[in-house]
Structures are given as C-alpha cells and as structure tokens.
Amino acid sequence: MKAILGNRKVRATFIGVILFGMLTNIQIPLSIAPEIAIQPRVAVMAFFSVIFGPVVGSVVGLAGHVMGDLLLYSSVWWSWAIAEALVGAAIGIFGVKYRIKEWEFNSPKIIILFNLVQVVANALAWILVAPGLDVLLYNEPVQKVYIQGTMAFTGNFLVIGILGTLLLVVYSRIAEKPEYSAEEDIIEGAENE
Secondary structure, three states: OHHHHOHHHHHHHHHHHHHHHHHHHOOEEOOOOOOOEEOOHHHHHHHHHHHHOHHHHHHHHHHHHHHHHHHHHOOOOHHHHHHHHHHHHHHHHHHHHOOOOOOOOOOHHHHHHHHHHHHHHHHHHHHHHHHHHHHHHHOOOHHHHHHHHHHHHHHHHHHHHHHHHHHHHHHHHHOOOOOOOHHHHHHHHHHOO
C-alpha cells in the first residue's frame, strides 16, 4: 500500500479511518427510518477524499465504516461499508480531476461542482447500491431498505454539503500552498518504492 499511495497518503488514510470510525458514536437519530442517523463522520471522509484522492477516500469510507460498525454494533454491515467506499472514491475523483490541492476551494464554481458530485455519488450509493446489496446479501425487506437508503442519502448529502464544504473552505484558507508539479509526484512515488 505504501508504494501505491506514498508516505503522506498512508498517514492520511490511517488518520481518516480512525477519525471516521471514532465519529460513528456521534449520531442524531432520524425517527422516520429505523437505525438511521445523521453522522458528521461523512464530512471527514469527504475532506480526506478531496485532499488525498479516490484511493484514500474509498479506504477511509470502507475501513472507517467497518471500524465504526465494530465499535458500535460488534458486527459489520457490508452493504453500507461498500456504499461508503463508493462515495469516498467518487468525491476523491472529483478532487483529483479539479486539482483541489492547487486551487482555492472557496470559489463558488468549485463549491457548487463539489456539491453536485457529492449529491450524485450519495444518491447512487444510498438509493441504489446499499439497498440493493441489503436485499441481496441480507434478505432485508425491500420497502424498509429503500426508506433507510433514502434517509441515509438525505442525511449524508446535507452533512457533506454543510460540514464537508466548511471543512474544505477552512482548509483552503489556512493550508500552505506548495508549488505543485507532476514531477514531484513521480519523484515521491519512486522514493517510496
């Protein structure tokens, strides 16, 4: 993994997974759907996805979800862990494509684009993938899982849209702006082999 990601990304992945897993305990239950809560942890995943890319984002989503499930419930709900990884990967692809590390995140165009991407990613993950896998893997009732998925979609896109956007705007204002070049990535990758 170190050769694929580089030292900085490995550290970021580790920190992201720990934060995501630990933040599982912070929940605002939604009484509309059973076992669904608004959780700030998805904003952390979105932040790490944008800054460090799709591999880090998907690992933070998957491993963080697994860790959180084990800490809170003592078992893993794999359909939701996979959906979380897909959201992390999609948001990470956005971060790489639009070179967010190089730009100011407080540009209205980038903020709107980020939120469009995260809404679409959340819709696909929580309205299609998670409920579909719930039915296939766990024989869950169709109506129940689609209500849960819709509520998870709503909570996640709101948390990422508000808290995730704020985290990225603050980061873009306080982070050092190193000069970026593709050669540095190549050199860093060669040093890590």
